[in-house]
Amino acid sequence: MKKVFLFVSMVAALALSACNSNDDVENGGIEIPGITFDDDENCCVAEDALRIYNFLQTVKNVPELTTEVEGKYVIYAYSATGSFHKGYNDLYFVATKRTTGNYVKYFTISDFTPLMYMTKMNMSHSTPVSDGFGVFDAGLPAIQRGWVSFLMDSGEGGEWSLSYDVKVLNSEGGVEKAPIQVGALPAGQSWLKSFKVGADTYYLSLVNPLDWATGTNAIQAYVSKKSADITTPYALASEEFTIEIDPRMPDMGNHTSPNNEALTLQSDGAYRGTVNLTMTGLWRIHLTVRDAAGNVVGGGDDLDNGLSSLYWDVTI
Numbered sequence: 001m002k003k004v005f006l007f008v009s010m011v012a013a014l015a016l017s018a019c020n021s022n023d024d025v026e027n028g029g030i031e032i033p034g035i036t037f038d039d040d041e042n043c044c045v046a047e048d049a050l051r052i053y054n055f056l057q058t059v060k061n062v063p064e065l066t067t068e069v070e071g072k073y074v075i076y077a078y079s080a081t082g083s084f085h086k087g088y089n090d091l092y093f094v095a096t097k098r099t100t101g102n103y104v105k106y107f108t109i110s111d112f113t114p115l116m117y118m119t120k121m122n123m124s125h126s127t128p129v130s131d132g133f134g135v136f137d138a139g140l141p142a143i144q145r146g147w148v149s150f151l152m153d154s155g156e157g158g159e160w161s162l163s164y165d166v167k168v169l170n171s172e173g174g175v176e177k178a179p180i181q182v183g184a185l186p187a188g189q190s191w192l193k194s195f196k197v198g199a200d201t202y203y204l205s206l207v208n209p210l211d212w213a214t215g216t217n218a219i220q221a222y223v224s225k226k227s228a229d230i231t232t233p234y235a236l237a238s239e240e241f242t243i244e245i246d247p248r249m250p251d252m253g254n255h256t257s258p259n260n261e262a263l264t265l266q267s268d269g270a271y272r273g274t275v276n277l278t279m280t281g282l283w284r285i286h287l288t289v290r291d292a293a294g295n296v297v298g299g300g301d302d303l304d305n306g307l308s309s310l311y312w313d314v315t316i
């Protein structure tokens with residue numbers, strides 16, 4: 001009984017905080033006695049607000065990327081841990097109204113730019129990023145998701161910063177070169193590799209392999225192309241590849257596993273396939289990348305033992 005009451009109270013509280021906003025008529029709201037419509041600003045019905053709130057409890061705020069927009073809105077960013085690591089990182093943005101804390105639905109993140117200044121070499125480079133930020137779940141209409149895949153960690157001779165622009169309704173703001181830390185991955189994990197085709201460099205970012213369990217898993221990756229101006233974020237490659245996988249356990253005589261399926265390009269720009277990891281431990285996922293015509297362009301039989309020298313390491 002107590003639980004039910006608590007839940008009803010929460011929904012009621014969220015309904016109030018999510019739907020009531022009668023103090024902001026100057027921002028385009030239309031006032032009708034007793035009721036204010038400013039749906040442009042306020043995101044959600046109570047059920048949506050509750051789902052968004054609950055989702056945000058599963059991720060952590062990245063304080064370096066918080067910013068206030070024209071004193072009216074606050075932008076918050078979230079990652080799995082509240083910080084970043086080498087390789088692929090999901091990143092989420094929400095916009096809230098400063099006075100009420102309510103989520104705002106209409107905002108745009110643009111010019112998202114990670115930059116590493118390499119101290120000794122006195123040069124800067126960027127890294128692979130998603131094709132913008134957008135809503136990824138219709139049930140979470142105020143959360144926009146994108147990703148960044150860091151080529152190096154902060155210990156590898158440089159300093160990372162992140163910049164982005166944001167527009168909330170008619171207000172504009174952003175973050176300019178906020179210093180961030182990019183942690184190293186633990187031993188036995190290597191999730192970002194590259195291959196070259198002629199003068200072009202391509203990066204293979206493996207998505208969140210720590211979500212895997214023993215047995216069959218969906219495997220997802222992105223292929224990005226190094227920009228001609230390396231301070232410009234690296235976009236998804238426009239070419240289509242196939243990524244063949246050969247998972248092995250190097251500590252156990254390089255035994256393999258059955259029923260793996262190559263990663264192929266999907267309509268959303270990601271590559272997806274199936275990986276089967278039959279036990280816990282270190283798996284070296286050897287990669288052979290083919291172009292649209294079937295030619296091997298990355299990896300292949302380059303190692304003494306006949307396995308591809310291009311591989312991701314995942315320890316589960």
Ligand SMILES: [Cu+2]
Nearest residue numbers: 116118152158
């Ligand atoms: Cu670097």
